[in-house]
Amino acid sequence: MGLNLILFYAFATLAVVTSLLVVAQSNPVHSVLLLIGSFVALAGLYVLLAAPFVAVIQIIVYAGAIMVLFLFVVMLLNAPQEDAVQAGIMESGATRALGALLALALVAELVWAVSRSGAAALGSAGEGRHSWSVTEIGVMIFQDYAFAFEATSILILVAMVGAVALAGRHLAEKKS
Amino acid sequence: MTEAGFAQLAILGFVFFMLLNSAAIMVYVERKVSAKIQQRMGPTLVGPAGMLQPLADIIKLVMKENLRPKAADKILFALAPMISAATAFAAFAVVPFGAETTFFGLLDRPVPLGIADVNVAILWVFAVTSMGVYGIVLAGWSSNSKYSMLGALRASAQMISYELSYGMALAAVLVLAGSMSLREIVDTQAGTWLGFIPRWIVFLQPIGFFIFMTAGVAETNRAPFDFPEAEQELVAGYHTEYSSMSFAMFFMAEYINMVTVSAVATNLYLGGWHGPFLPVWLGWIWFMAKLSFLLFFYVWMRWTLPRYRYDQLMAFGWKFLLPLSVINLLLTAAGVLYFGA
């Protein structure tokens, strides 16, 4: 088996296992850390797909900034473990088993759909695609996707202001 | 194994070994330099002029008992110093420290001095630095103690705030040099203007250099930005509950981060291994000299400047350094566009 395939399976297994644990863990701090593991695995997959730039961006932004934000919130809220407001039907073992079963059914459907589609033909057409350099990606972002770029910057500004407005303690609250 | 592969492995081992040693050397340098600044002697008993003092320190640390608070989260408590140390080492993977050399004729083909040369090297350094925040945050959280928690939150907030200015200063250098690979950035700094001024980027970007070093000092939690570790304030901040080898790992990680920031600054701003009087293949001597100067500067700053209070520190980072770095980037980009260089 080629090195590419071995690495693919290694990273894929890591990604699937950590994602499963993210969803299954009860402690939110552990979930966050496992998700970081999943991001690292995916960054490895991106490198295999000749996208080193996006892989490093994923580590910097997703694993390095967004997850720190999650971690801060979890720690500041001292997020309790999943406590039942009233142990409803959603927490029962039967519901969880049914959920897992339905998830497996969804996976089977997706696998069937993918294998029936013509995607496999694309997969074998031509090897040795070159790695896109950062310059080329930058040129594309600023020329073809310029509007999306500007809109994203406004979106981030709006999100910043919104987050501060929602979560910040307002002066009026302090007086009471 | 091919000869080049063997040489690469040797360089890898050498860099790892030197990084470990640099932590020990920095301990000694810090104590001696701080002593001279404060007009006292510093360590003199152990070895000639106290040079084996770090060895004594390490032996002491290793022989201490490895404590763990009962309520601490076992896995995270053990993992946190590992993350700190691992990211400190990993950042050095893309830093080149010399030109191609054949090791005085031992090899057939010259091999470049550096572990790897990726074309996203700057981003890699940035990414690994971002991951280093987790070591601190997890240390504070898993210790289950309020001093550690506060220290960790403050340290990580400080680190992520100064990462922005750090990145902007890096981006300005990127605009000037036109490449993200550290080796190529150093190679654009070869040669001189007018015959005697070296073509270092620091002369084109003095403000950028100031921003980078300031953000670097804040990133590594060193004075004057070491409030989260301030003994007088928070016992010892996020590593209060650690002892023995785990503490040693945090300690070592801090010094290696210093070395990494200095090494990256040397490559980005001070021309790396290019310098007069020496042939290029001996350039690593210049690299070491510049690196040593920056490290000395680090220690000098610690024992000269008073500590910033936490709110002053955050205000400085957000309200002064970040706008300055954005303006620096804009001016640099405008300059490159106008002068076409």
Next chain:
Amino acid sequence: MAELNHYLILSGVLFTIGTAGVLLRRNLITVLLSIEVMLNAVNLTFIAFGHFLGSADGQVIVFFVIAVAAAEAAVGLALVISLFRHVETLNPDAFRQLRG
């Protein structure tokens, strides 16, 4: 050589895991984390197709998806914080005041 199908199936599995998390977990933070898992799966699909079709569009779109995910995480967490201030729990079942 890993084929496109491998990547698509992996992405499908990850997406399903994320969906299961969103629908089954009763902790707001874990729900947000599962959404991130889903976004990751989508990113993987984009990059895989971009690679196998020989165009850089996949990477550019993922760049924007990551930026948007950052904004969404920030606002989502701000909402979680302000919800937590009212009712000291992270269980979404506790917020029933708007139920018809």
